[in-house]
Amino acid sequence: MTDITFNTAADAPQKPPKAKRKPLLKLLFGDLLSAFLTVLAVLIILGLIPAFNWAVLDAHWVGGPAACQGGGACWTFIGAKARLILFGLYPPQEQWRATIVIVLIVAMVLVSLSPKLWNARLLLVWAVAIAAMLVLMGGGVLGLDYVPTSKWGGLPVTLLLAVLSLGLALPLAVLLALGRRGKLPVARAISIFVIELVRGLPLVGLLFVAAILLPLLLPPEWTVDKLGRTLAALTIFAAAYLAEVIRGGLQGLDDGQIEAAEALGIPYWKMIWHIVLPQAIQNVIPPLTNTAIVMIKNTSLVLIVGVFDMLSAARSASTDPAWPAPSTEAYLFVAAIYFIICFSISIYSRHLERGVAARTHG
């Protein structure tokens, strides 16, 4: 077959190397393809007008369930049900405790943003903060009323699951990665087996495994509640993926660093803690934050095994027969919260990456 288009292109006048800035009109309608694309983009935007009408112009912003008749989004529903979506079944008079937990998590994350503060003391503060959060949520001591985990729900559960699973997974992941890269064949075999097995399974499957299999594997007197089992599954899952990321960081490390440390007679764990890990982790900050975002998104899957996180709360809120089935609005609200969390992390990750680049190249 002959190639027709090629000849016409060769006959066309020689284009100068791409100019710095073309006028907007020429960019939009400069040649046939651009004009076509402009028309296409405008058509897509026009196609979105009904959605815009639904969400803004025809929407209902005030009033009760009765006001939400006809087409259009029912945003009053979000106002009425925000408490249920954000806090789930948590007892309303104890709600301040759940609010403090949210504030505490956000504050701790904000404090930890600055790389200057990353040291052993920060780890200690985190441990104390997490203990405080669990005490606040659960109660039963210090004169706080006991709230069973079955009553926990909404945003605090989502945030706690994300923070705890990532926090518990990181040390496990370091061990798995070191095991996989290490010289001991047994440790290597175990690490490879665990990592590949977990990565081969979908998280939903793993959640089922934890929900159904864990009570069978453990002695009858060790009862782990639903939240604990879910947390175990999320932790193992995060550990397997983080282990592969950290392994990448370890592989990127110059062998000379380890050889020099060994030559100086530095003990193995000291070498790992002071020399290997800081460099290895710095190398893999972008994939680490990516995995963190993925894990935060994954906490929404606990809905499938019946844990009452923000998404399940939104789903059950929208089944209230008093309202005309506003599930779309409820999911949009949850989506917005997830978007804010995940998007801020990705912006922060870009900022962090620039910092690392400036220190290594500058």
Place this chain on the structure above:
Amino acid sequence: MQIALLGGLVLFVWWLAGNTHENLTERGIRTGFDYLWRPARFPISESIVRYDASDSFFWAYVVGLANTLWLSFLSILFATLLGLVVGLSRRSAHPLLSRFAGTYVTVLRNVPLIVQLLFWYAIATSLFPVPREALNPLPGVFLSIRGVYAPALTLGPGASMLLIVAAFLMVIAIVAGFKVSAGKPLPAKAASVGLFLCVWVVAIVWLSGMLGHPVGLEAPALKGLNFRGGMVLSPEFAAIITGLTIYTSAFIGEIIRGGIDAVEKGQWEGARALGLSERHIMFRIILPQALRIIVPPMTSQYLSTVKNTTLAVAVGYPELGLVVNTVINQTGQAIESILIMLAVFLSISLSVSAFMNWYNARVALVVR
């Protein structure tokens, strides 16, 4: 050190096995795989292979697996095509288009897939109109609260023979397309394969006409309160295929854009200096080189798409995960069911990566 580790592991596994045995006998759960041949006695709402409640548990697993594979295949195919469009749009100099694609990617990547699936499902089951007022975006395609209706193939007597001939001819058409265009760049290959497929379609239609139309298209039509005829996609299937395709396309778009960005700038400059048009540079010089960078991350994206199909549980589409869960609830044989699910997903993972490795080896740079 090694011996201690090994000994600890053996003790741990032994302890787990002991607990499990105790728990199982306590609850009176039988073990073994003989339950697979008992009748399942639970319904599966839709499937691409024949199933009814008197079939065995084994067959129920097969039905779930078939649904998983069908869903994965369709969403990977659509997401790759859409992802190519998204990736190229983000790279384009066209300001409207690149902003639009950028927003699309950012929004979709930062919202959990399950939220998106539930969102689409909510739209399909609450905002779509009743069949009488169904939306009609394409001729013959109707969107309504009962599902998506589309034209279907109708098979008359003698159709299976014709379909076998058609499949055989299609393979020949694709192979012939590649053979004719061997050594030519990607678009030329695509064009000749497309041409041969057109010839194939014409040949099949002609053959069908010769045999008295055993194969035809039947469009759905509104009769009474619902549509009759044609093919119907349940709201569950429509929601999950839409959600998976759109979500995955954002990731694939980024992979493709990353691959294009990774091609050395000198390649663009050199090609521009030769006076090639931007489109020629993209399709003949940049994309073939980007492909080498794209293939490994694409493999993991495909794999996670296969694993993501298990989220269909959330809207109630009966893929393997839902079937396994139902079986566990019915029989209590959790360990066996989970082993089966594990085996299936591991073999899917291994075969997808084997195929992609083979493909990677084909497109990889040969250094002599």
